[in-house]
Amino acid sequence: MQLLFDDPAHINRNAKGNFMRHYITGPEVDPVTQKIRGCLFGGAAGDALGAEIEFWDLARIRQRFPEGLTSFSPHDGRSGRITDDTQMTLFTAEGLICATVRAADKGICAPEAVVHHALLRWFRTQGGRPQMQVSDVGLIRDARLQKRRAPGNTCLSALAAAKQFGEPARNDSKGCGTIMRAAPCALIAHSAEQAEQLARDTSALTHGHVLGIEAAVAFARILFEVFEGAPLERAIASVRLSPPIMAALEAAQRAPRDGRPETVESLGGGWVAEEALAIALYAALAGRDFWHGLQIAVTHSGDSDSTGAIAGNLLGLLYPEQALALRHELECSDVIARIARDLALARHGRAEFAEALGDQYPGW
Template sequence: MGATAGAVWGRAEQQDFRSRVRGTLLGAAVGDALGGPADGLTLEEIRSSYGAEGLVDLAVGFGRRGAVTHHTQLTLFTVDGLIRAQVRRDTGAWHPPTDLHRAYLRWAATQRDWGPDERREDDGWLAREEWLYARRDPSRALLIGFGDTHMGTLEKPKNPGELGPEAVARSAPFGLLVGWEPQLVVQLAVECAAQTHGHPTAYLSAGAYAVIVHALARGDSLDGAVQRALALLVARPGHQPVSDALQHALGAVRQGMPSPARVAELAGDGTADGLLAAAVYCALVGEDVRHGLCLAVNQTGPSGAAGALAGGLLGALHGETALPPAWLAELEGRPTILELADDFAMEMTQGPALHGPAGSSPGWLVRYPRA
């Protein structure tokens, strides 16, 4: 799927792309929901709470089964920001990192406000979804990064010592820009990650994850997608920890049967590079999506982030129909996720028909305002 901006998409291509978009967003969300209840628990505590095999089904978190965390919330606002960036491109005022930053500030408002403010007409439809106003343990790095209107950049990043996985866990949608060249996908993901996670290991992990999803969404194998990421990382200062982690993940595949111990070794102390490596490994060795997700979340570390990363990879690789239907049936916010996924797919494949020289759809511009 090598479509470029302005290319004509065939119907089969559009259907395949929509399935991968849905798969990526739903997969990341269901992995987040699976792992969220285990965040902060050791593997021994997970087994004590959920049985000898650990978490093998959705459990209660935030008062219900299938609840998502801030990882999914921010991923959805990433999608919203990317659509808004495409719509704003018509105006000539096109700077995607700024549009993404504005989207993340809309997420930050959900963490402060009781509910949507109908007076803010330029917020668009996603920011009016009341279920997104639940506070789901966002990290300090996120609250600081989006705590004011100043945007972190690669030259002056926010939280320059932050190594956590949160920026990686919101970066799958960048990979769905299949009409973009891979190096541009990496650049956008890196710049947007630096808005909260300014350490090179964190923001380069986000870039690597995005470009792996990008290759999968174009139909590449997971092994091939990781090799593409490694090739693009080489030119980036500070890439070695991320490159080493990905190489370690590939090597671990050949070291016998998958086990929680191997996942724990890859994940390390839960930094961005370790979680990325663990997610890649689980997606590579999982017998199916369910098995890969269970491997990812049963570990001592940020289980929600690990599940989200593995789920995004598996969903991009296999499409939405490979995801466990029983889990999707209980997934919080599934109608919103599907609606946003389909809007993204429509914008990326048919954007000129929604807003372009021939005319604009008023309804679309209400959903995704240019302002």
Template sequence: MRRYCDRVSGAEYRSRVRGCLLGGAIGDALGHPVEFWSADVILREYGQPGVRDFQGGGSPAPGLITDDTQMTLFTVQGLIRAGIRRDRGLGLTLGVVHEAYDHWLDTQRLSQPPPGAVGPLGRAGWLYAQRAPGTTCLGALGTARGGGERIRQYGGQATNNSKGCGGVMRVAPIGLLPPSIVTADWCFDAGATAAGYTHGHPTGKLPAGVLAQVVHHLVAGEDLDAALDAAMVTLATHESHEETTEALLAARRLAARGEPTVAAVESLGGGWVAEEALAIAVYAALCHPDSMLDALSVAVTHGGDSDSTGAICGNILGAWHGEDALPPQLLFRVEGRATIAELADDLVLEFTASQRLHGDHGPDTGWRERYG
């Protein structure tokens, strides 16, 4: 099997990073307008084979993203800032991602960027929009602030018992770090830990670990089945893995049967909880591994959390096939396209060219100031 771990700074790596982030945004925006609709209503309104274009807001409709993409982008910003902190000899400190979620919380509580907003995202006015943010994320981050303006201690795990999909839908960027820098096991643990900043139930965390590791293997040049095989081996070593394991096995069994159906999607659940959201996204990607639009249509055409399942499916296929696989008729209309692509490129730059950007003690390129 071909790998390119020895040249991850090349064009193919950049394409997969861009594909993952933009693919997730497209899937998110495709599912957002129908998130609370039943499958019958979706099919009555849009016909077979389901949702295949952005809906609402005039023609052509814009692809408005939700908190799924917002938090995914803040994960990226946190990883870049964690990369910069390596100059201090701290290693890759994941708690900086928790800090990034703290700054995302600002975007949901304020109408515009505050003075001293951190990084390109904190200063992006279009992100200060509430698109049905998850109550668990808001509550956990707010509780961690303890009534203050910032979380009191970054890196602490949530104490709730939620296994909602708000953890898994945002962690794909962890798997995008170059395979020459991080291992598959690190990605699994980091994904689960990052989800745990807001979701305390084991099944709120473990699907996030699976997704991060799957993306890691895809970026390294493996196919989706091989990536799932490896991640499920890791998953089986963790306590309380059974719900996540059964959901993934069910998705793979259904995909092996052939042509996808809405009934098959809904047999996996509604996607409101983490293992179901991951399973639906995996099912859709396996059913249409070579057509992102077909896969995303399957991922969002159901009576559940369509934006989250669409986002995760887009992350997976984008990381696998790169940005050339993105549906162009949707790509040019997705909200924040330029910013998402810019952030993807910055992630690549930080983890492939850091010595030329800032090094151990310099040079002074303005990179540190860019990310606060």
């Protein structure tokens, strides 16, 4: 797939200078940037809420939290910790921003190859040794993102096996690692079809099963439609994929909207992508507000941080102000805010952005 942006030859010194002043001084947050911030902070909040109880069964969760999860629980030494879900989302976003820089500079780009390079930088933060030369710029330098927080084995093994940028994974996995990092594909896209294609191409970098890929495609499509103002039910109805994915969407919509953990568990455990998709959608449909939706998404005997992260991305678009109210409680809030800002600028296809920040986001 190719992304085309403004011709950098049209940049002049005044345009670049004006852009840099606008960028450095912090422009007033526009509605598009606010939605992107809500989505990314929402995902991080869901990730942090579910982090401590991942791998816990429901009986243990209820015993430890008889009143439900009313705040972020300490995990790895403090509350508000993010896990591999948010780490990989941020590196995916970084890769898409880098792809924008490359497209503006070269006039053509294969985003999946550039995102692959970014994910391999994340792989290095987890102690991995890629088979290709990988740069050391950007997020890889942040020590906080070098923490190992139960990364998925499929993601690790697929990245370890890759021999060239953009190469699809050779496995048959449909784990939720495809979908939990798909949000940036929707946030940077200019059409629903582009959001779907970006999700398809980038999810295939680590997971080879068609249902894992299609779950990411479905989620990116739904996020894009909601981002553009569609009601959630209409966004879900826009998806046209294989029968198992459509069945997961239908199950989420037909489940009683009581928000009970037993209802959530009837949709699965969230370990595989289509179940994670169903749980996230159900949480957004049944939740009264942002926090209530997150509580629903994580309170079950399954992959709580991933279902929380996925639901949080969607809930953050539906309730951006409520998601952003929690941002100061989250680890790496400054990084999330910066990536959200730069993703919004990249979405506009600003050639000045590519010229000014090419060193920070190299186009490869």
